[in-house]
Amino acid sequence: MKKNLLKKEAADFIIARVKNLSVTHQPQWGIMxxxxxxxxxxxxxxxxxxxxRENKKTQVKQYLLRILALYIAPSFKKNIQGEPEHHTKGKTNDxxxxxxxxxxxxxINQFxxxxxxxxxxxxxxGNISTEEWGIAAYKHMDHHLRQFGL
Structure with a gap:
């Protein structure tokens, strides 16, 4: 069964890992x-x-990417660019x-x-189920914690 942030055990595991993150941690890849x-x-x-959001029509390419990313690939690839609205370079203060x-x-506790x-x-x-959101969110958090060696 895939790890899923909607499950307390998975959420607790992510929280335990982030507790080891410090402001001085350097990324192993990426620029954040x-x-x-x-x-x-x-x-x-x-x-x-x-x-x-109002459900948009899911394209075949999105469906195939979802299957690959959520169910087949063990983790998200390094250096994938996210949506511009979530770019944070230079928008924070240590x-x-x-x-x-x-x-x-x-x-994470809310999931x-x-x-x-x-x-x-x-x-x-594209349009994904609540369960798939839990898997995607877990993989996203795992990706960024691995980015910082955690």
């Missing part, structure tokens, strides 16, 4: 600082948990690192408590 990474993850997770980390933990459907359309995968 630890503060920028947390800010980015928080932005994405807030959007997943809070927003719903003095706010503790605040970003606290928000990260709070948002297992979610009782409503997550209806946001994924930019790369």
């Amino acid at each position: 600082t630890a503060s920028e990474m947390l800010f980015h993850c928080n932005s994405c997770n807030r959007q997943i948990l809070e927003e719903g 003095l706010d690192f503790a605040k970003y980390k606290e928000e990260f933990v709070g948002l 297992p408590l979610t009782t409503r459907s997550l209806t946001l359309s994924h930019p790369a995968f």
